[in-house]
Amino acid sequence: MGGSNKSTQTTSNEPYSAAKPLLNQTMGDAHNLYKNGGLVKPNTQSTVVPYAQQTTQxxxxxxxxxxxxxxxxxxxxQYQGIIDSGGYNQxxxxxLSGIRSTATGQFDPNGNPAFQQVLQQAQDAxxxxAKLNASGAGRYGSGTHEGVMAKQVGDLTSRMVGDEYRNWQGRQDQAQQQLFNAGQQGQSNMGNAYKGMQDAYNPLLQVGAMNEDLYGRNLNDQLRITQEQQNLPLANIQALQGIASGAGNLGTSTSTAQGPSNTFSNIAGAGLGGASLLSGGGGKL
Incomplete structure (x- = not known):
């Protein structure tokens, strides 16, 4: 008593008749290209931009x-010479030698020729x-005259030497400060000289970086070409599949719809249908 109410629907999609020869030709040509490895071709041309003549110059x-x-x-x-000399050029x-001599030397009134010349002139004066004064007083050549002259010359010499000593102390103090500052500056000079020696290599570093950049671009281009060649079989298959998929909406397709298949459901369905018909007929009577 079982039964089935399966229904099958078949749909056929046909291309425009004039387009069929074109589709057949296209698929045939694509397949021939695929078999000969010509459907997809790798780009083996270099894409690296070389250096311009001005750049290489x-x-x-x-x-x-x-x-x-x-x-x-x-x-x-020159920088190395500065470093070897404690941070100073010639x-x-x-x-610095003069500053060091003044800063570390001992006071010597006879060590300054200029001072000695001025002192001698003052002593002579x-x-x-004193001679003129003694001569005017009629005591020239006397013991008094000699004593007065010696005292005046001695006092003058003492004052001038004392002044020179104080001046020397001032110069020494200043020279010691300059010597200390020179030591600090020498350290700074050595650091600057060392950096300058490193900076001297910058032109070579620039050229090296440019050559490394060109080498890297060439290497990347070679890798690209190698990858294209290695991927060529897969790319051909994918290209052929892509062309073939263009005809995917053409041809014949079949669809099946399936309803209830047990006996009780079929009888119930028939009974409902009969009741509907009777109800409709009774309305007409």
Whole structure:
């Protein structure tokens, strides 16, 4: 008593008749290209931009500049000399020598020729003045005259030497401060000289970085070409699948709808249908 109310619907989608030859030709051509490995071709052309002539010229200039001022040559040699000399060039060393001599020396009134000349002139003037005074008083050559002259010259000498000593102390104090500052400056100079020696290599670093950049771009381009060649079989398959999918909406498709299949459901359905018909007929009577 069982039964089935399955229903099957078949739909056929056909392309425009004039387009069929084109589709067949396209699919055939694509398949032939696929079999011959020509459906997808890798791009093996380099995409790296080379250096311009002006760039290579500038790189050559930078390299020459770097080589001429590194490794103890040119600027680096001068900087190394400053470092070896405690942070001073030759002119600074000469000035420092004078400062150090004043800062660490002992007072010597006879060590300053200029002072000795001024002192001698003052002593001569004092002696002549004493002579004139003694001569005017009629005591020239006397013991009094000699005593007065000696005292005047002695007092003058003592004052001038004392002044010179105080001046020397001032110069020494100043020189000691300058010597201390020079030591500090020398340390700073050595640091600057060391940095300058490193900076002298910057032109070579620039050229090296540019060459490394070009090498890196070439390497990346080679990797790209290698990957395209390695992916070529898969790319051909994917391309062929993509072309074939264009005809996916064409051809014949079948769809099936299935309702209740047990006997009780079928009878109940028939009974409901009959009742509906009777109800409708009774309305007409």
């Amino acid at each position: 500038a790189m050559g200039g930078l390299q020459s500049l770097g080589q001429a001022n590194t490794g103890g040559q040119g600027l680096s040699g 002119e600074q060393q000469d000035a 004092a002696s002549n003045a």
